[in-house]
Amino acid sequence: MVKIEHKRARFVFRLGDLKLEWTIEPRYWRNHFIAIALLILLILGLSGKPDLLSLITTANIYACIAIPLAWQMTGTGRMNFGPQLFVGIGGFTAALASIYWGWNPWQSLFLTILVSLLFALLLSRLTVIAKGLYFSLITLLLPLIFLEFTNIFNRVFRGETGLSGIAHIIDVGDIGRNYLLGCLMSLGLMLVFLYVVDKVLRSRWGVYAAAINDNENVANMLGLNINRYKIVTFTMTSVMIGIAGWFAAHYFGTFAGVTYLPLQFMLKVLLVVMIGGRGEIYGCVVGAYFVALLEHFLTRIGPIHYILFPFILLLLLLALPEGLYGLYRRHRYKEYYPTLKVRKREI
């Protein structure tokens, strides 16, 4: 039985050995459960409106790409302009496994992780060899090369039209419920990514990532094997982005290179990261919902987002390098570095 106690300025909930404290004053409400509960309520409230559920799912997929990307940018100290490469690798692996071999989503997830891991390990050396602009240029080109590859091998990848008939992520027999459950799963995936990256960045890995981001030569001089950490970070984040691609393929049931691999998609992902602020994983969620909503409303006007998105990105890069979310956090130190508070003991 849950016991509720009212103590000074807080409620204490007890269930056996479990204890949860709730501060009454709203300015101390920094509880993630509120945000999660609100999102779940929003999704449940929108059941029966598949277009809006798809919109939320798209936002969650953007966040699933942007969250590991934010970690990657910090942990490698490099700007990756081609995160969609791993969306493509993950998505195509899932799609091909599902269509040609008839694999279900969970079997294809295993294969997606393996293939993404292989490609990530192959490309991870780039974080050591290429610096600054060269890394950005190479990563910018790789998805475009992959897009050309899908066009050349049109019979396998169906470059122009995309692959369709991919097994759905969930099928309970009712389309409305499928949309609802798919949307909740996308939220779950996004929250898992958020939790994992948050835990990593608040550990000693976060300190290493921050040190590499700030000055990798000094980090190396202080005894950090920067190459190892950059390779591991790039590999792990790339696999996570690959999983986002897997989810997109199985959720929508179709996967086309022309949707995910061109520069337009990269611009959207970068916009999500830039709105959140570089390295701000919670900002990525805000950015993802902002971009998805903006895209949704702009498509009603016409294909104006092709011009508007790069324009907003340029403005953000020039005027607000910390992102829109950074405006809110301007008075605080960067959240992606672990907050290390040590109090001096009074003697």
Next chain:
Amino acid sequence: MLLKIENVTKGFGAVKAVDGVSFDIHEGEIVGLIGPNGAGKTTLTNLISGLYKADGGRIDFLGTNIVGLPQFKICHLGISRTYQIPQPFPDLTAIANVVVGVLCGKHRINLSFGDALLEASHCLETVGLFGKRNVLAKDLTLFELRTLELARALATTPKLMIIDEVMAGLNPGQSLRAVRLIRRLKEEYRLTILWIEHVMKVITEASDRIEVLNYGKKIAEGPPKTVMNDPIVIGAYLGKKYARSRKA
């Protein structure tokens, strides 16, 4: 013997920044490394700390040749350094700057994040920067940055600490505090120090022995007073004409 440098050379194109330099550093010493601008002092420290790879010669640290070893391995062996122009992690707080040194420096078994924080706090307190532990490094003053660099270098538990022009840009009061601090660190942590400095008064008072470089070559070595009166050293700093007139 802690460090033995034998016939080390390093060139950048046609310029030989370090040309056949040899000297030893014994445990517990403070060795001063002086020379006019462009003498090759910082290049030599970069060679010792592993930022550059020597073109020739040997650098033995505790019997291990460290030429060609990556910087992090040299740090793990026990060599740490500060920079002429402070290079903190600007977006990290002072304590996080030092925690990097604690976590990444010499390997310590079962070092938890909390232990690392505690040790970093201790390092900050030693250099007198504990009060600024939660201030971003980019918001610290030059003197505080210099002490932060010392704390960070100390956090890696070095045997040999290379201090590169710690007095640059400090006023006389701050310089005095810095010298006292370095001496205290040497005593408390049993450090050996290779100290590069332009301020002659400081280096002659603080060091046990001085090595002098000019145009990449070693031109003199010995106790501070002997070196300071050496006509070759005076000539290198003030010109041969002045050295001759002083002799006459």
